[in-house]
Amino acid sequence: MNSLLKLLEAEQALFPIFSGIDAQVKQNLKRVLSAFRRHRVGAHHFAGVSGYGHDDLGRETLDKVFADVMGAEAAAVRVQFVSGTHAIACALFGVLRPGDEMLAVVGSPYDTLEEVIGLRGEGQGSLIEFGIKYRELPLTKEGNVDWEALPRAVGEKTRLVLIQRSCGYSWRSSLSIEEIEKIIYLVKQQNPNTVCFVDNCYGEFIETQEPTHVGADLIAGSLIKNPGGTVVTAGGYVAGRADLVEAAACRLTAPGIGSAGGASFDQHRLLFQGLFLAPQMVGEAMKGTYLTGYVFDKLGYPVNPPVLAPRRDVIQAIKLGSAEKLIAFCQVIQQYSPIDSYVEPIPWEMPGYESQVVMAGGTFIEGSTLEFSADGPLREPYIVYCQGGTHWTHVAIALEAAIDAIGPA
Known part of the structure; x- marks a missing residue:
């Protein structure tokens, strides 16, 4: 009692x-409905194709709708992403090349990214094993972004800044869209060529804008989290600048195939409905x-x-x-x-x-x-x-x- x-x-x-x-x-629902209406989503988009997945009208339309909702140039929404970590890894490996530097600006990343980066585990093709340099900007004692040190941390060789929106397994505040916008502004002031990448897991639709609405170059997340609406059975997404989305898609599939391939196994209705x-x-x-x-x-x-x-x-x-x-x-x-x-x-x-x-x-x-x-x-x-x-x-x-x-x- x-x-x-x-x-x-x-x-x-x-x-x-x-x-x-x-x-x-x-x-937020108005934003989703507007995108569905703008791209004329119909029942015919629920039909998929088999094999290579070429010329899949439903998949192509879903990508456009998702990009629209996220305020992005392009998106790749795929059941072949096995998790949010996989989508994030494809984004990182798509953008970064040997000799590039990645800077995490919100302290240590979530546990599952440590092996992707090469901070833990046997390597097995981690970023560090491929010659990617990695640095972290620690949080302040209060668990906040170190706003004073952030501009100094970004250098000429900083190819990508990793912004983890959610707190993960750490006792800190997750980031607001306003804070993400501020991070992006400070980074671009120091190096306009640095890619601002946001791990968007757990954050979609929490506010009325997404990181791509406020200048993020690329975002990634899981479809068995927020944007899948509890009905999508598997998958993930990347969204942002068209060239960066394609680079991530080439890591998911292969160079030359990119976002043009990949059957969706008759999951289109659930993918649209989940959104x-x-x-x-x-x-x-x-x-x-x-x-x-x-x-x-x-x-x-x-x-x-x-x-x-x-x-x-x-x-x-x-x-x-x-x-x-x-x-x-x-x-x-x-x-x-x-x-x-x-x-x-x-x-x-x-x-x-x-x-x-x-x-x-x-x-x-x-x-x-x-x-x-x-x-x-x-x-x-x-x-x-x-x-x-x-x-x-x-x-x-x-x-x-x-x-x-x-x-x-």
Whole structure:
């Protein structure tokens, strides 16, 4: 009963914020509908082709619609991208050449990118193994972008700047579109030829603009996150300058093929439908993060982002402080998932991650993080990262049980 009262209190306090999210969903949906209308999307675009995938009208139209929605010159939306990390890797390998320098300006990248760069693992064709120079601009002590040092960090040989929009497995604020625009401005002031690349995972439709609307040269992300609207079964995207998108597509396929090939395996309807649903699904996920942050803040746990702070992605982090609580939290979320509710999550070695990870992922699409899920690496200070949620009421039901299982800090 106590947990139910806490949730009712949170819902009442957050009602004005929820109304604001609904207004933003409407604005983003208008943008999507305008792109569908402008490119005359029809049922005939749902039909795909087999084999090489040449002259696929549905795929070509989807690319144009997606680029339009993202404020980009071009896009490549492909089920052949196995993850957001794969799409990001194709973008990086497409742009960078031996001797080039890549600068990460928001501290250390997400765990799964460390092996792509060559910071961890056996190499296996990492950027560093191919002769790409890599540097990081550390965050300030407060966990913010070092605005003072940023201009000095960009040099004549800095070919690409990596901007990771989401906090990943770090205790920092995710970036707003305004901050991304400021980073791009400062970088271009120092070196107009530097490619500003944004890892856009978890950030699509959080605001009414995307990084490509404010000057990003290239962005990449996953379709089993925000832009897939919880119905796309696999894939990722790159969007931005046409030449850079084509360069990334050539890494996905082959030089000479680029974006002109690749069958979509009769997935076009879901790809279009997922993009249509995405603003609404992201809005529900945002409501879920507010609710989660509010309740666990009241229980005495540090939360990131703070309770009433504007959301910049679909992730809510809670510093639980012990492995036992981290595991117990994920087990409860799994129990209240629609799929595999009977499964008990345990920590395990997950490909691409440095530490063991415990993950609650009872989702219809495996690994979907726009559906409600929770995970965290088994390392101090034992932070759980709650993600997604197709409707905030599902999050509320699961949280009621999580409150009882975890208790106050």
